Structure formats: C-alpha cells, structure tokens
Amino acid sequence: MEEKLRVRRIGLTGGIASGKSTVTELLRKMGFTVLDADAMYHQLVAANGALLPRLVEAFGEYILAADGSLDRRVLAKHIFAEKAAREKLDAITHSAVYHELDRLAKETISQWKIQRTRKAAEDNEVAHRLLFFDIPLLMESFGASQCLSLDRIWLVTAPEAMRKQRLMVRDGLSEEEAKRRLAAQMSEDEKQKKADVILTNDADLEKLKKIVEEAVRGEEYA
C-alpha cells in the first residue's frame, strides 16, 4: 500500500544556555513530539542500561557505581586527561544514543500510522507530521548523527553576553565560570554552517514563541 504519512525529522540543537530546552518546551506545548537525546543517554547508562556492558568492555569494571549504574565522576576523571579515551567514549555513546533515538522514532511513527483514521486513508489524504529531536551535541557528533536521517536542522542561538547572563542566573555561576563554559563550546559560526534554520533567541519568551511558530509554519508547508 502506498505510504500516506510523510514525516519530517528535525534536529534541534544549540550551544549552552542558548534556549534549546525552552524551545523544546514550546514545541511540546504546541503538541509536537520531541525526542530527547540527553534523556536517552541517561536511560542507557542507568543500572542495567544497554550501554553499560560496552563501556565496561572499553574502560573496565571500575567505572560502575555500587548500584550498577555508571559512575560518571570516575569515568570523567579517567577521560579528562586523555584525548584518545574521550574520543573512544564519544564514539560509543553517540552511536548508541543515535541508534536508540532512531528506534524510538520508528516506534513513534508506527503509532502515528495506526492512529490515522481509516477515513483519512480511504480519502487518499496525505498527512505530514514533524518529529523533533533535542540533541545538544548534534554539531559535535555530526557524522554519527547520519543514522538518524535528519531532514532538517534547527539551531537555537543567542548573543554570547546574553547566554553568559542566562547561564549565571540559571546555574548560579560566577562570571568567570560562565565565560569558561562558553569558551569550551564549538564556535557558533561553525554550527551555523550546518544549520537549515536559525532561531535567534535574543529577546523575551513572547518573541521566542513567535519565532518558533514561524519556523514550524516554514516546515509544514515547505
């Protein structure tokens, strides 16, 4: 039978304190499904998580906490000074997170297909749906992300001074610490080159909402 449900997969990303979570929240309030890469990672490294055996194989038993979950502090200490170990960790985790997100996306789309009314199918109506993925490190793991077959990438961005201010307020950081975290990020220029849509979050929440609504309209009828 001919496929009547067309889904556009959209990756949502942005640097630290740019406003990704705020955009995700707005999209969910608008009724969209947003799959979350961070939540998926936490699930994979919780006790009995599917990623743990692979991490133990790569780094050793000592990375496990007493409850069998990943002891992130121990692992972070181990990889801190060693670039090769960091790269190994990234390769394992990014690939696992993307494959699981893809599995979840397929499951979600199957559910949507089941929910489509018989009448819509009989009328030959073609439905378009947007499926979002909140992926903070999408640009940094661009190669691995290919298995997710993203159709589009949205980048949330904001002027550095504003991100610094938001970071200080949200996380209670000193100006020095906020600056240090911003400086550790991939450059905005580099990120913008890979983005299809740029959401500039440089004003209040009302304005951000309008920007998100406009971006959604751009996708639905593109």
Ligand code: ATP
């Ligand atoms: P991280 O990558 O660090 O998790 P993020 O990109 O998800 O950050 P948010 O947590 O959405 O960023 O936003 C950072 C902070 O700035 C939050 O406290 C949020 O409430 C606030 N914020 C975001 N956008 C706006 C805005 N347009 N107006 C006012 N506050 C905002």
